Amino acid sequence: MPRSAPALLSMVLCAALQGQNPARQATTPPSPVPVLASYPDTPAGRLLKEIKEHAEVVARVEYLADQIGPRLTGSEPLRRAQAWAMAEMKKLGAENVHEEAYDFGLAWTRGVDSARLLTHNGLHFRVDQLAWTPATKGPIQGEVILVDARNLEELQAFKGRLRGRILLRSNPNDKRPPLPRRDRGDMASFQAQQAAMTQFLLDEGAAAVLQMSGRKNGLGFTTSGPGRDPGKPALPSAYVPQEPYKMLLRQVAGKDPVRLELSLGGSFSAKPVQAHNVVGEIRGTEKPNEVVIxxxxxxxxxxxxxxxxxxxxxxxxxEVLRALQATGLKPKRTLRVILWSGEEEGLLGSRAYVEAHKAELDAIQAVLVHDMGTGMVRGFDLQARENARALMAQAIAPLNDLGVRELPLTIMNGTDHAPFDRAGVPAFAAIQDAVDYFEGTHHSQMDFPDHVQPDQLVQGAQAMAVTAWELLNMADRLPHGVVARPAR
Ligand SMILES: [Zn+2]
Structure with missing residues (x-):
């Protein structure tokens, strides 16, 4: 991932909320992964060699993707993936393998989505429903209208004009100066503003909302709508790829009405469900009560x-578990592997874990998370923890020749280390080359194993294994504490 935007302190990676697109990076061709001439006769060297020569990481990605498939939280396929992950952990020598449940809310299942123009060129085009929004009542027909209001005040201008209409809510041609940032000071006020706008649209009888996909070249996109909380207002909503969306904008700018048939088929479970995190450990030989996650x-x-x-x-x-098993290396502290759920709906699994284990957070040496696709690891964001730099530099030292050198103070809020970080635990996300992530696979229909680069991902497994190993075995503890940071 390019690190050329130091001002961008907060990046939302996976958990894009309320239709906000994450920070996007230009597509980067993968850099060649450095090749080591030899491996030192150290535990780190043995782990590097083992993973380079025998990694099974790509095969496991293919199993999850090709055999189990999409794994929406609350879905049956995710439960299958979790059962598989627990069996794999046991096979790979982990102890204390178990699941930890938390309350999730209603599950949601994608149905069949379709759109067809009833006027103009009659085109059928791709639409992707925002998850956790209500379905249309079968195929609905309505006139399309551009509603590019950015707040409730601007929305009032459309009063009386929205009944039965299908709304275009993105306007990439908007030349107005940006609104003052008062509504975006924090997530709670942003969400309150969004809810008030949605309630206005419902009160006015709007039929559905379309937004433009943040991805180019015909790619769809999805995020969560607000309907996971039955108390929050929600409209049938979908993303439209950029080309057909811009066609609709040109058509509505003309004099003839644009009419569309739209069908969004998502459905909610009858009752709230629980979600689960999968946990497994390698117990430490000398300090089993201290943990690297x-x-x-x-x-x-x-x-x-x-x-x-x-x-x-x-x-x-x-793969880190496999490499420890294959090398027979036993860490001094306990290694805990956690495969979270609910990340895409707002880091729900890691938040639940931190809440449930509040009393044990002091025992955590560090948390490391890998969640930016296939690209090679360049280092870890330090989350403004300058006091962690020396020990983290020591932890990644055996990886410097593999390109793992970066320890910027950048604060990354978009994946599962963040709830630990906010609770004062040294917790870091791996910095990875973006490869096809933000312009391609991320949340789109392109997210298949074809876009996994084996060399890059194997280097990532080496980076995670060795960094964890060094943190598991070093004499010192990383300092804890909540770090003051600028308001978002
Ligand atoms: Zn992710």
């Missing part, structure tokens, strides 16, 4: 098969 989220979006988001990170963590 490595993790990735096993849940995914459902347009593709969740290969790079995040079968890759989950499989990297399993």
């Amino acid at each position: 490595i993790g990735g989220h096993l849940d995914s979006w459902d347009l593709g098969t969740g290969a790079t988001d995040n079968a890759t990170g989950s499989s990297v963590c399993l």
Whole structure:
């Protein structure tokens, strides 16, 4: 991932909330992974060699993606993936393998989505429903209208004009100066504003909402709508790829009405469900009560098969277990592997874990998360923890020749280390080359194993294994504490 935007302190990676697109990076061709001439006769060297020569990480990504498929939290396929992950952990020598449940809310299942113009060129085009939004009542027909209001005040201008209409809510041609940032000071006020706008649209009788996909070249996109909380207002909503969306904009700018038939088929479970985190350990030989956590989220979006988001990170963590088993190395502290769920709906699994284990957070040496696709690891974001730099530099030192050198103070809020970080635990996300992630596979129908680069992912497994190993065995503890940071 390019590190050329130091001002961008907070990046949302996977858990794009309320239709906000994450920070996007230009597509980067993969850099060649450095090749080591030899491996030192150290535990780190043995782990590097073992993973380079015998890694099974790509095979596990393919199993998760091709055999199990998309793994929406609350879904039956995610439960199958979790059963598989527990069996794999046991096979790979982990102890205390178990699941930890938390309350999730209603499950949601994608149905068949379709759109067809009833006027103009009559085109059928791709639409992807935002998860946890209500279905249309069968195919609905309505006139399309551009509603590019950015707040409730601007929305009032459309009063009386929205009944039965299908709304275009993105306007990439908007030349107005940006609104003052008062509504975006924090997530709670942003969500309150969004809810008030949705309630206005419902009161006005709007039929459905369309937004433009953040991905180019015909790619769809999905995120969560607000309907996981039955108390929150929600409209049938979908993303439209950029080309047909811009066609609709040109058509509505003309004088003839644009009419569309739209069908969004998602459905909610009858009752709330529980979600689960999968946990397994290698007990420490000298300080078993001190823990290094490595993790990735096993849940995914459902347009593709969740290969790079995040079968890759989950499989990297399993590869670390495999490499320890194969080398016979036993850490002094306890290694705990956690495969989270509910990440895509707002880091729900890691939040639940931190809440449930509040009393034990002091015992955590560090948390490492791998969740940015296939690209090679360059280092770890330090989350403004300058006091962790020296020990983290020591932890990644055996990896410097593999390109793992970066320890910027950047704060990354978009994946499962973040709830630990906010609770004062040294917790870091791996910095990875973006490869096809933000312009391609991330949340789109392109997320298949074809876009996994084996050399890159194997280097990522080496980076996670060795960094974890060094943190498991070093004499010192990383300092804890909540770090003051600028408001978002
Ligand atoms: Zn992810």
